[in-house]
């Protein structure tokens with residue numbers, strides 16, 4: 744059993760979970776992240792998915808074309824005891840391929856602004872005029888739709904927005920034993936005022952370092 748299954752969360756909670764190279768890049772040489780952390784990272788990645796009520800991702804990550812419908816290994820699915828959490832895709836532009844399996848098979852939820860016009864087959868939670876009001880979107884997702892425990896898998900732009908809005912409770916960073924160098928380097932967060940976090944748990948598995956930080960944000 745993965746230690747993350749023992750770190751309890753209570754009430755509305757937003758966990759950001761990402762993998763990074765030792766030199767701080769969240770992308771590998773393919774501009775994706777699968778080749779960073781290996782099996783140990785993938786295990787934690789799936790565990791975090793199994794624990795969540797909803798899995799948020801930014802539209803930029805969806806546009807890589809690498810994300811499919813959420814599927815859990817049998818053992819995790821059995822421990823979860825309910826269907827996998829839906830993906831929750833955040834986009835203001837709606838520049839997305841709504842005919843891709845992610846949308847036709849996976850039935851994700853789209854978080855967008857009130858004036859956006861997504862296709863009728865997509866489940867939508869809208870918040871904000873012209874732009875997505877993330878605090879309101881979270882309030883709706885967690886309060887009205889029951890997705891209390893949210894996991895945000897990135898990417899950096901969405902994670903930065905959520906951190907800037909003070910919405911993140913927990914940051915889980917899996918540090919891969921890899922140096923990526925500057926050619927393929929993507930920072931985990933963009934422009935953000937300084938934050939000091941509290942280290943809550945740390946462990947290592949297969950050379951990957953797992954760090955769990957709490958932001959200590961005031962709870963609503």
Ligand SMILES: NC(=O)c1ccc[n+]([C@@H]2O[C@H](COP(=O)([O-])OP(=O)(O)OC[C@H]3O[C@@H](n4cnc5c(N)ncnc54)[C@H](OP(=O)(O)O)[C@@H]3O)[C@@H](O)[C@H]2O)c1
Pocket residue numbers: 760761762763768769770774775776800801802803804805807833834835836837838874875876877896897898899900901902904929
């Ligand atoms: N290492 C990891 O754990 C990890 C995890 C995920 C992704 N990645 C990598 O990260 C890269 C993608 O990251 P990214 O930063 O370019 O994109 P991203 O964060 O996945 O998505 C950015 C998009 O999300 C929407 N968005 C973000 N903040 C918003 C806000 N406040 N209001 C409304 N919409 C908002 C916008 O969509 P629209 O443009 O549609 O309006 C924005 O362009 C990929 O290379 C991927 O491989 C790494």
